[in-house]
Amino acid sequence: MKKRIIVIIVTVITLLTIAGYLITERLNAYQDIEEVIEQEFRTLRQYVEDVYAIEFLDDDRALVFYSWDFPAFYNFGVMELEKTWQGWQFVEAISNRMERKRAWLKGVYAEIGDHVILRGPTWASVDKIEIITADGREYIPELGRAAEWQMWYLILEDEPFEEATFILYDSDGEVLHEEVLEFDLNWPE
């Protein structure tokens, strides 16, 4: 009888350990999105990062706009996360090198998941950007701020464009700068 009890106890302990481990692993996945983002940066080994914006496309899809690499933060990333039964999960990330130096703004075209995204850095003094395409379409991109720089981004639902005029305004509505940016719609091929 005693032996039987020991055998049962040992079996139960073993099974509980395994089940406990698996449950903890699953529970760890149910985290706050900001913790998940931090964790993903560690996974990607993209250290010393600045997050400019988190854009929720819907309840279970988010895009994170960031730059990484101290001290210049020249690598501009966008990461897609998806909420599944396991919590927020990494889908894809794209990092583009854009050396700001003295430029007023830079910009690149990228496709992430089902989305077309235009994005790039600009100065913190810029309060609003207006984009006018050659065929007369107008867009106001979002601006995400981090430290002394900003990232502008446009999640495009219409036809992508190869070039457009960017008009940069300050907080008083004065035009700071006007520039034509070109986009390589075939990137990364």
Added chain:
Amino acid sequence: MKLSLKYKVLTIVILSIFISAFLYYFGTKARQEQATGEALKDYSYIAREYALDAIYKSTEFPVEVELYPSAHTEAILERWKAISDRYPELDYPESAIEARDWIEVHKAFEDTDLLNGVIRKMYKDATVTSEGLGVSYITLLDYIFYQKYEASNIEDVVIDLGIESPREEE
């Protein structure tokens, strides 16, 4: 009640199977995680150093990352090639560059003695003195990768050697 031998053996066998499966699963997982971590570390380092664009499609085992040269990568390669043309002991691995095998490409910078030799020769050939400046292979790497002129007079050296065109007065 006494346990039969059959029952004991069966229990031990079942337990052993469970434990082996558990150990095997987590052992494999740990090895995969280590390999994944190392691969991502390499990609992050190479993307940063060579100013590459990167697409991370999978950060789990097996890792899937695509690297593409940016305009800044081309500038790095141009500086490197210009020096290598004049000092062929500094290898410029054309085929690895064309194949975009950046990890292989980076092996050209493994031998610091060779790099020290190149930078010393550059200073010797130029009519510019390096006296009082701590010039080493780091100066060479800083120039090629970041076009960093500070903490040395490498800018005068590369202009003097005709590797870079003279700067225009602003």
